[in-house]
Amino acid sequence: MTTGNSAPAGRTVKCPGCGGPSLFSPENRWRPFCSERCRTADLGAWAEDRYRVAAASQDTESPPPDPQRLGPDGH
Template identity: 40%
Template structure:
């Protein structure tokens, strides 16, 4: 008997995704969910929490 691949939920729609070749876009269930998520990052709907001290979005280097 073949071992079942691990599964997870698509972060966009919640559909169950098997970690095998049937879902090459994993952890997303489809190209559509992957692109919707990418769009959220590009439009800054999705953000990583933290402070943006001067508001320009560019980190200063301490050389």
């Protein structure tokens, strides 16, 4: 039995590219983006290193130990 509802299955989410509505469904070939343009722009941003993953800050006050000065047990 069908309900006659022809709306595509899925839900509407915010497009990560433009912020507009995007259908998150297998029927949207660009998901989670709303269009090929937004998907391509995001790919270009990755290629140009505009996205970065934060790294833990490193202590720069003391240099790492000199391996030649360590004993056989590593201390």
